[in-house]
Amino acid sequence: MTFSYRTELTTPNRWHGANARASITIHHFGERNNYANDDSAAASVASYLCNPDAGVSAHFVASHNTVYCLAACSDRTWATGTRAGNNSTISIECNPHCDPTTLESVAMLIAVLWHWYPHLKGRGLVPHSAWVPTNCPGLYRKRLEWLRDRALALFPIVDPDHPGQTLKTGAPPVGKYPKDPATASTAALAPDGYWGTETTKVLQTIAGTPRDGLISSQNERWEGINTGLTSGWRWEEYPAGSQLIAHLQHRWNTDTDGLIGPETIRAMQRYYNTPVDGVLDADSPAIAAMQKEANRLSRK
Template identity: 25%
Template sequence: MSYKFVKNIGRNHSSRSSYGYGSGIVGITIHHWGSDGQKHANVVSWLRGYTGNRGSSAHYVVSDGLVTQIVEDSRASWHGGNNKANGTTIGIECRPEMSAGDWATLVELCVNLERKHGSMKYYGHKDWKNTACPGDYYPRLSELVDAVNEYKKSGKVPSTTGGGSSSGGSGKREYETVDYGITLGLWDKGDPVKDWQDFLVSQGYDIGDGGVDGYFGADTEKPTKAFQEKHGLVPDGLAGDKTIDKAEELGLKWTRKPKKSANPKANQITVDGKWGRATTRRLQEELGTPVDGEVSFQPIAYKTQNPGLLSGWEWTSNPRSSNVIEALQGKLGVTKDGRIGPQTIGALQRKLGTIPDGYVSNPSVMVRKLQDNLNAGKLW
């Protein structure tokens, strides 16, 4: 291996067996850290500081020519968003820039891990949780598998890899009526799960006493595996692209959207210029994203600059992406990074015809206008 390897082991990590999935490692989950331009050492420092009862958010940090291990492979780590990911996969945190050197180092590390633990399955963070992570790496996961296999044969990273996104797709699945953009698996909830359960029932599978309840529990995972086995697919219990492609051939329909009240007045939000959970829920309904009233993984640097962003906003020093903000950015035609900021706020202010200063005051004229529009069933 040509990369420089450093151990910087954290503390207080759980055994894999304590997560209820045995002690085996079956896969690798790829992540990318918060934003371009962050130094490798800073990310390592932050991840070690994050260690505690749940452990670090990754086992390895990777950049061009450098690999730092933070958690021993044998230990579970809270990196994937649910216990199955944490208990059975190794998390690798990568630079979002994804230079040719970053890619080559990632390939080499994965080869090394496969030589140590055997053949792996490859996942992106978004396969386990509703998030934009791992960004440009996600549509290249199949290419990563091919590159790892080629490296094993030739001893070098294929020259066709590296630098920028491939033509492998956006990493999102366009459904017939709504873009859910996720792989369905254990602990997922909501309308896409109901559609998947409807399909399983139509195929004669038993989904348990709960029926079509929109919760992807063990009673849904079991028939999902049975469906996969019947059709020659990997029985991992996840409704991902290949499984869904086969299901759509057999009649799977994506028919549900968030429902609005038949009585408009019953679903009104208070027009007060303060952006809290109620405003977020209505925006999520309008944009067709999961409806929970939460805006997750937002940069803590923007909190004090925007006092009008109140309940339901999660501020963190390790920002990722929020589905509702990413969908809003798509409507506004600005960079879709899933994070609120002056560019997104300014674009929304211009769209709503208010002063584009890039900040959300308390109360905010822009938020009042947005709330008025949402009550009228529109964005602008």
């Protein structure tokens, strides 16, 4: 129950940033007789989607035990055939044979995406045919409910910092990107109101703190309450604090203990002139305002 998460390819066929990430769309490669029913199909399709002449792309390509990430989820790939779809969905291309191994890998990937974007958890998956008249996603059309249910079952045990793996420690996080954001995309942060690895790396660059995409040693008491805090947060029973959070606390004019919590969040919300309630919910106005500020500071 693992897959190889490949990150060496980045598609040029995308628009930078501004993906609303409101859904996950399932595609298939095409007719089954055109594609091998094994891992090799992922490499050939991923290479094709990285060809500028192809004019199409996707965020992920899955076949058997191999998944390629070709674009940051914040970018808009050319996958659905509509501007509305490309602007709002995360696209997964799947081996058309719809074999059990590919199904398991896709379900595991979906569970990881739900960790990165909690507002998507449990939502129905979208077939490509919902955007335009097409036979895509072929055999997957009848397996969408199964994929959702299997992703729900896998959700507690997948490791969102190591796609394709179950929970364990000791390895550096992969994060959401096919490469480091500085090379993968010139995109600014999408002000989506979710604070994950992508946002943290930009903030760390601005602050001059170590750029690892992690918010270290935070009080586990606040983890479940603040659903706008997604990947890269390290929650502990006895927290020591984060250098980046201390830097931000200084900016927000509050105690610099390096710990996120209700008082720090209220100071953040006051600083950005957003509703003050001491909680960072999904699609948080305060996080979105911080992301917009980070984009301005990054351009200086």
